[in-house]
Amino acid sequence: MNTRQLTEYAQQLRVDSVRAAAAAHSGHPTSSMSAADLMAVLLAHHFRYDFERPQHPAGDRFVLSKGHATPLLYAAYKAVGAINETELMTYRxxxxxxxxxxxxxxxxxxxxxxxxxxxxxxxxxxxxxxxxRLDRTGYRVWVLCGDSELAEGSIWEAAEHAGYEHLDNLVVIVDVNRLGQRGPTRHGHSLEAYARRFQAFDWHTIEIDGHDVDAIDRAYGEALSTSGQPTVILARTLKGKGVESVQDREGLHGKPLPEPDEAIAELGGVRDLHIEVQPPPAARMLHAVRTGHLELPRYEIGEEVATRDAYGKALAALGAARGDIVALDGEVSDSTRSEFFAKEHPDRFFECYIAEQQMVATAVGMAARGWVPYASTFAAFFTRAHDFVRMASVSGSGLNLVGSHAGVAIGQDGPSQMGLEDLAMFRSLHGSTVLYPCDANQTAKLVGAMAGLDGIRYLRTSRGAGPVIYSPTEEFPIGGSKVLKAGDHDRLTLVAAGVTVHEALAAAEALEAEGISARVIDLYSVKPVDRRTLREAAERTGCLVTVEDHREEGGLGDAVLDAFLDGRPVPRLVRLAVRNMPGSATPAEQLHTAGIDAESIAASARLLVEHAVVP
Incomplete structure (x- = not known):
């Protein structure tokens, strides 16, 4: 295809970007126009893809990192025949x-x-x-970035990771159009400034005029021939390219062109050219999933086992039973215990180092290719990657995320290491599942169950060893709970999860000695929550005490309260949670200071029963 044809394709993409935004009365046409030449050459000469079979195992992958430039993306879909003119005009x-x-x-x-x-x-x-490392079918990954987003720290986590892993199947195209939302970007049109940064992470860099289709074509060819390094193509472009009234002008970001008809005429008018994309080569299926019998670890009642240990061993067992399981960790695998998986399945373990955003992003990318990722770090450090988890939820991505060292129960390390907000964070995600086991057998069963769920799945594990209270044959359905103690004369219900289950049982025993019978519920499924069991307990006992090793906002107590927001009477409710700012102390001292140990639970229960109105 010659220079004139490529230029015509690019002009069509610009025109259709202008048209789509004009029809929607919103959008980002100028950000799309700057990258039109880059997209046209990619589709016409270098991208190998089957739009009728998007999951083809050898098909290249394209990621629009500058996600606001959807007019360009959808114009490209029209040009290749994936959508038609009518659908393009439904934009936004x-x-x-x-x-x-x-x-x-x-x-x-x-x-x-x-x-x-x-x-x-x-x-x-x-x-x-x-x-x-997994699929090995030879596909390329093409990522179109904007220059403004290169200010994000996550970009450089990614750049370092790609360089370290020698990802020569990755090509990044940076649309350096100089203008951000409110004005010029930090480095403007200085391609050299960006090149120095990528070169520091061992990338092959190419600097070009992003409106010279022949230069673009040569750059793509050079990227494809580069081995041992990822490639970044830094393309100098003009925002709003091709329309004099908007080209390289500030104040037009995120706005349709003021005179779209005149702009379309200036660009040469509406076209209906078809871009023929090269098909991918023949390839085997991505990965044959080896499925065998799952032999989860088994623990005897009364053993002292940390739930993080049970997680690691269950994950290793799951990896042996299923060939599509992969594990990722943020350089704490000896603490999270994902090291058990790494030792047994080193080809499917990925060390992401202390880069939690990149760890979650890597899991999202692998899930997009059909793998089932389990990513683990300290519960506290998932807060750093929360936006990636939020966007994974928007993607409908299937991720298993495991946070260890949760709550004040970790002890002497102090508040910087304590996950105290994680339940709230994960509960707030659309369609998420949040699990908090209290013993080793429960943990193992939930690890296995997570693999078959949809959406974001979060499992909270604990650092210290705790007693095994469930048989290895016990089942733990998602959305369920376990009533550990109940009687006909119960005067209140203690609702707990994780480490506080053991404290609640001890408190119930102390209360029983005083003639106060208390029901105990292990609410291991924090979301979805077992509304039926909670409502029945409220009807039978009238009083509920929730106790959690977590901040008061958004955790177990709020999950319990949600069960009573359907208009029915709300029971008398006391919520025990971590309200102080912890320091360094032993786990037992931490629980007591926070008011969530057995003694504190019993004291709150006595007061609640004392003031309860007996019918």
Missing amino acids: KLGSRLEGHPTPQRLPWVETATGSLGQGLPVGVGIALAGK
């Missing part, structure tokens, strides 16, 4: 697949939801890592 309208920022939930050609800048490249690294 109610019920349309063509949203303001792309999501794989709506469109099968989208790898991951983007729009929170700085995330497309990290996920692209995850996809490329899957291609290099």
